[in-house]
Amino acid sequence: MKQEYYLGIDIGGTKCAVIAGTENMEILERIQFDTNTNKGPDYAISKLLEIATAVVKQLNDYELISIGISCGGPLDSKTGIVQSPPNLPGWDNIPICGLLKYKFNVPVFLQNDANACALAEWKFGAGKGTDNMIFLTFGTGLGAGLILDGKLYAGTNDLAGEIGHIRLDEDGPEAYGKKGSFEGFCSGAGIARMAQAMVIEKLEKGESVSFCESIETVRNITTKDVAMAAAEGDETAIAAFEKSAKYLGIGLSILIDVLNPQRIVIGSVYARNPHLFDAVCNSVIEKEALEPAWKVCEIVPAELGDKVGDFASLSVAIDGISRTN
Known part of the structure; x- marks a missing residue:
């Protein structure tokens, strides 16, 4: 055979x-x-x-x-x-x-x-053994895949999980043509744009930033640059990740309240830098989400790389x- x-x-x-x-x-x-x-x-x-x-x-x-x-x-x-x-x-x-x-x-x-x-x-x-799991891409953009009651849920016309489109704030970075969207705060492109705006503000005040020397080079800043600078203690870089972590917590709280998952698995930028997100993100979730729901939900990095x-x-x-x- x-x-x-x-x-x-x-x-x-x-x-x-x-x-x-x-x-x-x-x-x-x-x-x-x-x-x-x-x-x-x-x-x-x-x-x-x-x-x-x-x-x-x-x-x-x-x-x-x-x-x-x-x-x-x-x-x-x-x-x-x-x-x-x-x-x-x-x-x-x-x-x-x-x-x-x-x-x-x-x-x-x-x-x-x-x-x-x-x-x-x-x-x-990272989702093995669960019946209700959410996967977040958190790469260049932000999308989600939903496993509900032990099977993939794609929606009526394959648009379930388009969480990047959710507006979390009336103001903020733009993505999906919408200001303050989840993707604008929680994606590789979003973090880079937030860091760029913070760096411009600092440089215009005459303050220095370790990972960018001049306004002319601001547009070259990548998420990787920001993560490396944050790991070395740069305050601007840390602030950019903390802002992303705050809105990650707000967005995940909505998903936790609506879908009551056992586990949320997050890839790419988060998976490489969970230490830059977890403290702020978890503190927001504990304030925003229903306690019985967040207590049964693990938030973990993706494993497959x-x-x-x-x-x-x-x-x-x-x-x-x-x-x-």
Whole structure:
């Protein structure tokens, strides 16, 4: 009897990857290439089909069960169509699942990247053992994947978990075209912008900032610069992270009160720097959220790190087939 395996397709604005793996996340093959969005969707789709075909041929002694695709939204997971993601110009209403199903004659499943990562962390990472878990991306932007009552909840049209759009303050950094949004306070881009504004204010007063010497170089400040400066005790950098931590606490309090999760798993910027968030964030939650709800909710860093993209697309394949059986 042939050993079963799954195919994961990870589609990103910079890179794409084809991953073959088992149900236990033993990676059998992985091939990555540059998306080259300037060449249009046909280039990347042709490469994905070509590489997937070669991988399936190579694993002829195994049995392919299903294919999972992780891609930035918007998308329609029910029809398997990618609908014009901002990071994939020209990918307008691409029937990606249909193309792969026609080629390989196995079930194909599609989820946005936050949902796919939520599945991966739930099954194989920091969310293991929970029935109600929230995963927050906290990378360049802020999105969430929701595991409720032991299954992924995507919403009516795949827009569940768009927490970055929630306005937490009438004033504040802009994201989603909305001032004071959750993403504006709690994302890599948001922290960098808050730090830049604080640095400009200090420099205009004639005060020095350790990680930026002049107003001309303010726009070059990255979240990594701010985190390194905060770790070294720079007051401006610490203040930027404390502001982000405050609003992270406010946003998580809303999620805790509404969804009553067992665990909130947070990736990227938070996962690399939990010590810069926890004290302020937790103190806000204890004031804002219902006590019986926050007391049963753990807030933890994501565990999968660089493996999350591979595990995410494979998890979509595994979860999808489990729901159809």
